[in-house]
Amino acid sequence: MSNVFEEIAGLDKLIHEPARLAIMTILSTIESADFLALQRLTGLTSGNLSVHLSKLVEGKLISYDKKIVGKKTRTQVKITAKGQQALEKHWSQLETFRANVQKSKPQ
Amino acid sequence: MKPNSQTRFLSENYSALHGLNAVPVGLALFLVSLWANIVQYPIKNFSLPIVIVLGSLFLSIVVDQYYKKTFGEVKPILAKRRLYWIAQCVWGLFGIIAFWADVTFNLPVNFIGLLFASMFLLDKPKVTFPLNRFSAVRLVLSVCIILVSIAPLYFGKNWWDILGVRTTIIGVTMFVGALIVLQGVLWHFFFVKSLPIDEAKDE
Numbered sequence: 001m002s003n004v005f006e007e008i009a010g011l012d013k014l015i016h017e018p019a020r021l022a023i024m025t026i027l028s029t030i031e032s033a034d035f036l037a038l039q040r041l042t043g044l045t046s047g048n049l050s051v052h053l054s055k056l057v058e059g060k061l062i063s064y065d066k067k068i069v070g071k072k073t074r075t076q077v078k079i080t081a082k083g084q085q086a087l088e089k090h091w092s093q094l095e096t097f098r099a100n101v102q103k104s105k106p107q
Numbered sequence: 108m109k110p111n112s113q114t115r116f117l118s119e120n121y122s123a124l125h126g127l128n129a130v131p132v133g134l135a136l137f138l139v140s141l142w143a144n145i146v147q148y149p150i151k152n153f154s155l156p157i158v159i160v161l162g163s164l165f166l167s168i169v170v171d172q173y174y175k176k177t178f179g180e181v182k183p184i185l186a187k188r189r190l191y192w193i194a195q196c197v198w199g200l201f202g203i204i205a206f207w208a209d210v211t212f213n214l215p216v217n218f219i220g221l222l223f224a225s226m227f228l229l230d231k232p233k234v235t236f237p238l239n240r241f242s243a244v245r246l247v248l249s250v251c252i253i254l255v256s257i258a259p260l261y262f263g264k265n266w267w268d269i270l271g272v273r274t275t276i277i278g279v280t281m282f283v284g285a286l287i288v289l290q291g292v293l294w295h296f297f298f299v300k301s302l303p304i305d306e307a308k309d310e
Contacts, residue, residue, distance in 0.1 A: 025111055026118040029184075033118070036179030041118055043303030076182070 007097045014059045015090045019044055020052050024087045027062060027079035035075055053077065061086055116237070117301055121181035123231050124241065124301075126294025127170045133287025135163035140281040144273050178302075198226055209276050215264055220256025220279040224249045227290075244293050248286045255282050 015024055022042045026033065033041070039049050056062040061083030065076040079087070117124070138159045146155075183191075205218035227249040234241050259266060259275055272278040 022111075022114055025114055029115050029119045030121070031182040031184050033121075033181045034179045037121065037181045038179070039305075040178050040302050041114065041121070041181075043305050045305065 007093065007100065011093055011097075012086060012090055014055065014061065015086055017052070019048065020056060021090075023049075023052060023056065024061065024079065024083060027077060028084060028087050032065060032076040032078045035077070038077060056083070113301065116239075118181060119183070120231070120234050121178075122174075122183065123234055124294060124298040125170075125174045125178070126291040126296070126298060127173070128167070129287050129291035129294070131163040131166040131170065133284045133289075133291060134166070135159055135284070136287065137281055137284030140277050140284060144271075144277050144281070194230065198222075198230065206276075213264075215257075215259035217256040217259070217275050217279045219276060220252050220283065223279075223283045224252040224256065227252065240297050241294060244290055244297075248290055252279075252283055252286065255279055 015021055019042060023038060026038065026041050035046075035049070035053075038044075038053075039046060042049065044052070053062065057064065060080060063078050063080050065078055067074050067076070139156045142155050142159070182188075201222055202219070205222040208214075208218045227245045234245075236242065256279055264275065267273070267275055267278040270278065272281070
């Protein structure tokens with residue numbers, strides 16, 4: 001059972017947080033999204049979303065692409081190659097963790 | 108927070124689920140068909156259908172701005188965007204062939220209608236293949252269009268006369284136009300309902 005706990009401890013906490021996992025999942029299926037679309041898709045408040053996005057940018061898992069359209073700045077959010085790899089690794093770790101828990105269940 | 112599969116479905120098909128985008132197209136199709144039904148032949152003045160098409164283009168811009176301002180923008184992956192434009196060209200080509208077949212052969216089956224029925228099922232396969240409320244609407248409407256398209260087989264080629272419609276092709280396009288509007292409104296309603304409730308409203 002100790003292996004299972006080690007596996008949990010080994011999960012990337014930057015991605016594992018539910019709101020950040022949702023953001024990463026969304027970005028992994030598309031090329032980019034703007035702030036408003038991410039807010040609509042996750043249901044997060046703008047403050048919370050900003051905080052989570054900043055953490056993911058710090059971890060270099062996502063990047064901002066800023067463009068000036070007319071008088072406004074439009075920010076598009078993209079997942080980076082590192083982010084894509086980290087997300088895939090995270091899902092496979094969760095799958096392994098789930099399989100190990102199933103195996104260790106008493107018969 | 109919504110389940111992972113639903114979040115993926117919504118993000119992958121974000122723009123495709125913006126149902127109101129279909130409303131101007133459906134309205135234009137319905138109104139132009141209605142005009143073709145009541146206009147005096149030979150047609151001398153085409154200004155009304157031109158106004159309808161321009162109005163529909165304007166409405167499309169308004170709807171697009173509404174979605175951008177209210178729901179933001181999601182850019183699908185490049186391969187998906189390419190596939191969308193290829194599909195539109197293929198449907199356009201089939202549309203020309205179907206129209207030619209309807210006008211040339213005068214068969215008791217309407218090819219334009221059958222083409223629209225196929226489009227309702229196959230145009231957005233990522234949305235219409237998994238069984239959900241979006242695909243259920245398209246499936247039901249597609250069956251309705253097929254039934255109307257093959258109706259002359261059972262009721263005769265002139266059955267539209269009973270409803271005051273000149274030809275099968277006008278009747279079918281009016282019917283399809285109305286259904287496109289209905290589908291668009293329903294999809295918009297489902298799309299809004301599918302999005303997670305904002306945290307702020309939840310508290």
